[in-house]
Amino acid sequence: MGRLTGKVAFITGGARGQGRSHAVRLASEGADIVVCDVCGPVEGNQIVPSSVEDLHETARLVEELDRRVIARVVDVRDLAGLEALAAETMAQLGRLDIVVANAGILNWGHAWEISSDDWQAVIDVNLTGVFHTVKATVPHMIRQNQGGSIILTSSTAGLKGQPFTLHYTAAKHGVVGIARGLANELGRYDIRVNSVHPHGVRTDMMEAPGLFAMIEAEAETLGPVFMTTLPHEAVEPEDISAVVAWLASDDGRRTTGAQIPVDLGTLNR
């Protein structure tokens, strides 16, 4: 018996990276998995797009663990698409216990040079996409009346003034607001809501040479913002998944409204 046997987890942005790692970890602990991803380019994202093949690979990895999986191409900007997937989850898998709002995009530039379109794109995916994800799933969890765990992927940028990504930093701070407000509204249903705050994670999103060049150019003044305490440059997707699995399981049953860092100590600076 795994910690999550009999549970169903709904994960956005799961074609690759952290989302895939969460799907595999939660499945390895016994959960059935619902995973979605846009699987293609998103205007305003400077990170290489994921593909349908990536999403199929996540599904294959879950099936290899003998867990059921629903994998669909859904954009988190599309509320109706998420609502349809949540309804399909209930129809096919019969329940919904864990939500991981993980989908995200990134671009960069000086704050005053960010275009309105890029600003809107990052807010639409990284903030409104999280709102859509909880809006589509929470009614099922309330109706189910068996508690649950909602985990929102923020960033260290959600708790400090990360430069050159003003839209991203604002959206990730906004995710903290969603987690805290929602935790208060859902507490009476024993549904917990927490945000996770990774430092750089070794995924495609870390392939951001333009951003690193901007940071490097101002290292003397801005270096401390990114300085870590532990002797590692980045964390692995599996490190985030371990925290997600803890929050999803009964081991995290008394934690809600919290911001959980996986940050190599950088938030302590």
Ligand SMILES: NC(=O)c1ccc[n+]([C@@H]2O[C@H](COP(=O)([O-])OP(=O)(O)OC[C@H]3O[C@@H](n4cnc5c(N)ncnc54)[C@H](O)[C@@H]3O)[C@@H](O)[C@H]2O)c1
């Ligand atoms: N990698 C890092 O250094 C880092 C650090 C802190 C926080 N994060 C956050 O972690 C989360 C996961 O990112 P990752 O590191 O796995 O990067 P990633 O680029 O590998 O994964 C992000 C996934 O989200 C998907 N996605 C993008 N827009 C979408 C949309 N509109 N609808 C549905 N899916 C969409 C992408 O296709 C991709 O598969 C993001 O929210 C990101 O902001 C990443």
